[in-house]
Amino acid sequence: MESGRPLDAALAAADRALRAVFAPARAARQPPAPADNPATQLPESERRRSGALMRVNHTGELAAQALYHGQALFARTGTTRALLLAAAREEADHLAWCEARLRELQSRPSLLNPLWYLGSFAIGAGAALWGDRVSLGFVTETERQVEGHLDQHLERLPASDARSRAILATMRAEEMAHGASAASAGGAALPAPVRALMRRTAQVMTGTAYWI
Numbered sequence: 511m512e513s514g515r516p517l518d519a520a521l522a523a524a525d526r527a528l529r530a531v532f533a534p535a536r537a538a539r540q541p542p543a544p545a546d547n548p549a550t551q552l553p554e555s556e557r558r559r560s561g562a563l564m565r566v567n568h569t570g571e572l573a574a575q576a577l578y579h580g581q582a583l584f585a586r587t588g589t590t591r592a593l594l595l596a597a598a599r600e601e602a603d604h605l606a607w608c609e610a611r612l613r614e615l616q617s618r619p620s621l622l623n624p625l626w627y628l629g630s631f632a633i634g635a636g637a638a639l640w641g642d643r644v645s646l647g648f649v650t651e652t653e654r655q656v657e658g659h660l661d662q663h664l665e666r667l668p669a670s671d672a673r674s675r676a677i678l679a680t681m682r683a684e685e686m687a688h689g690a691s692a693a694s695a696g697g698a699a700l701p702a703p704v705r706a707l708m709r710r711t712a713q714v715m716t717g718t719a720y721w722i
Contacts, residue, residue, distance in 0.1 A: 526579050526598075531572070531627050537606035538599070542680040544672035552615075556668035561617025562720050563663050564674055567681070568608035569620045569719040570656065570712075573630040574601045577652065580634025581645045590642040593695055597649070597688045604684070607677045614673070620719040633711075646697030651705055653689030655712060657682060 552560060578598035585591040612618060620626065637648040660682040667674050700708075 526575075531624050535602065535606035535609040537603040537610075539603050541607040541610060542676040544676045550670050550672060552668060552671060556670065557615055558617075559666075560668055560671045560674050561612060561615040563667060564608055564611050564615060565617055565620055566716045566719045567660075567663065567678065568605065568612060569623060569626055569715065570659065571601050571605040571608055571681075572619075572623055573626050573715065574598075574652070574656070575605065576627040576630035577634035577637075578649075580631040580636075581638040581648070584635050584638035585645065586638075586642045590646065590695065593646075593691060594649070597691070600684050600688070604677075604681045607681075611674055611677060621722050622718065626715055626719070643696050643698040644700075646692040646695050647700050648697075648708075649692035650689045650697045651700050651708060653685045653692070655705075655709055656685045657689070659712070659716065660685065 575598050578594045578601065582591045582594040582598070585594060609619065634645075634648075638645040660678050664675060664678055664682075667678070
């Protein structure tokens with residue numbers, strides 16, 4: 511935790527949590543949009559499928575913010591903290607883009623989002639307590655798994671849903687950049703059992719968020 515200012519850091523973390531979970535998401539950048547046919551009306555079955563997939567992505571972006579917030583709270587150095595909070599700001603854009611797309615699809619976020627945020631924050635804080643190299647390695651592995659998850663969603667989205675596809679493609683590129691930045695900053699490779707546990711945890715969250 512930030513040296514000499516633990517109360518301020520804790521209050522800032524609480525404020526970030528409340529804003530992420532309960533306030534309408536706001537983006538600093540306009541959402542990506544396809545160059546052609548941006549307002550295609552989807553058939554009902556495709557609209558529902560896109561809505562469910564974008565709900566999962568919305569939950570994933572909320573969880574990503576929580577991970578970064580938890581890691582930043584217990585980062586050992588200001589450099590690591592700044593890297594984590596910069597990534598979290600981009601994740602906030604992703605969250606807002608997914609939230610806006612959910613409204614367009616007449617769908618909703620996961621009802622369990624407060625739980626996802628709390629659990630992810632705890633995981634991020636736990637990773638940070640092992641030190642900055644482990645925490646940064648956790649970022650690298652998380653973003654590697656997110657890249658695979660987004661690849662799957664790009665395949666599963668209806669071909670006609672160009673708007674969701676444009677959002678996910680931009681998110682994918684930026685998630686990869688987060689992982690690369692963390693690796694370049696000295697992130698340590700995580701053991702295989704830890705990577706497997708992370709993958710299983712993500713599967714539980716995404717599988718549940720698709721429906722609830």
